[in-house]
Amino acid sequence: MSYDELQEKDLPDYLQIDIENVTKALNGEKSHENLLEYYWMLLASSINIAQINDRLISPVHAEYLRDKYLWR
Numbered sequence: 605m606s607y608d609e610l611q612e613k614d615l616p617d618y619l620q621i622d623i624e625n626v627t628k629a630l631n632g633e634k635s636h637e638n639l640l641e642y643y644w645m646l647l648a649s650s651i652n653i654a655q656i657n658d659r660l661i662s663p664v665h666a667e668y669l670r671d672k673y674l675w676r
Contacts, residue, residue: 611668619654622647626673
């Protein structure tokens with residue numbers, strides 16, 4: 605299993621859904637592309653919630669997700 609796969613294993617459902625929506629929007633999927641900014645903000649919020657409120661991911665894990673999906 606690669607580093608990327610390990611970093612994205614066992615994420616909370618809400619975080620996984622937001623990652624999928626951002627990915628679809630970035631890939632030009634018609635139903636998502638006009639909502640990229642909205643999905644981007646949801647994902648940023650979900651990463652913060654998973655790290656700070658729910659304590660389900662570490663700060664390092666959160667930074668990895670931010671770098672991969674928000675700051676590409």
